[in-house]
Amino acid sequence: MKLNPRTFVTLSAFCFSILMAPVTIAIAAPVKITTPTGELAQGWLFGARHGSRCWLAVPSHVFRGMNAISILFTDRRGISGDAGPVLPVSANSDALAATGGETDLAFAPVSTGWSTSSCVSGLGLNTFSYAAVLQSAPTLKITDMLAASARLFDVEVTHVTLDRTSGRLIGVWPVDPVKGQYMKAGLSGAVATVRRSTGAQPFAMVLAVDTRRSIVRALRFDAIRNAFSSIERSWRQNEHVARVAAHGIDYEIAHIKVLMLPDEQRDAGSAVVKQPGGCWRLAAPGGSQTADITIETTSDFERIMELRVTTAPGCEPSADIFYLEERPTDGDQWTYIGPCRVRTPMEQDDLPACTINRSGKRQFRLRIPTGGGVVAISQIEIR
Structure with a gap:
């Protein structure tokens, strides 16, 4: 459903942690990802509620056709780590239902040298908060980790999909038309964040870019969080089965x-x-x-x-x-x-x-x- 331009919700103040002191920047956790074929991509680093493992959320199309058993990532501080395997929501019926049928999402468990004390960011607001946030016309920011210096720019909502996905997919474009040049290939996986009292919270992840119209399609983080719940449970069960078989x-x-x-x-x-x-x-x-x-x-x-x-x-x-x-x-x-x-x-x-x-x-x-x-x-x- 298209929104009247006068009622566009501005998604601008994506406050990225690079501009904050070390104590507060741990809230926002965008990362740069290197795929098994050497290509660069983007994602979100967060800590799971269960256990002490860190995870990445990424668009699955970034790894299409690859044997993504292990991937490399680098956080905003320049610290690197390994993650994998990449687990697409398309392989988990409960996770796919949580995204409303959107298949372009995957998760990867971080494997070396990281714990939840190193990735204190989460997966955003609860589902009921999204309507209130949109009505309050918040300012959000997109952080492009593949730009030379983690470029930030403001965006606003152009439309919300109100079909079977119940508004889980949104479209955004730059507040400043000049910044339309930033809406280009490679932005998939970048995260739009909203400023809350607790710091910058993830609001939506970019899945695809329409370079001609300078618009991106993004998935809300409440859908991402619900999908992750099913992925993580399945992962923990499989990990447990393997451990029992061995020990x-x-x-x-x-x-x-x-x-x-x-x-x-x-x-x-x-x-x-x-x-x-x-x-x-x-x-x-x-x-x-x-x-x-x-x-x-x-x-x-x-x-x-x-x-x-x-x-x-x-x-x-x-x-x-x-x-x-x-x-x-x-x-x-x-x-x-x-x-x-x-x-x-x-x-x-x-x-x-x-x-x-x-x-x-x-x-x-x-x-x-x-x-x-x-x-x-x-x-x-x-x-």
């Missing part, structure tokens, strides 16, 4: 009911059972027939299929059996799973694991009979 499911020792032997320490024993090849010698506390170890998984993404306890060569006297119980969290009743054999070096390939078949975060209690003496285990492994 098993991570867990923590929640509680032990074990008689500490003079040459054993709780911390040492807890660390030993998470790695192969160690040895933890256990005895039951007074009046008990079993040494009890309670462990808990740490991720909501778990699909827990089996648990196994093994002893390494020379770790003696090997425990023979343990009784396994499970529950969702503290305070819930324990559910008995059954007796399970401890695997010795000769049995590790022949003995079936203790079947679990549970999902999400869980607690497991292993009750190891000691026969009134000492028994040893090497590793507790969950898969």
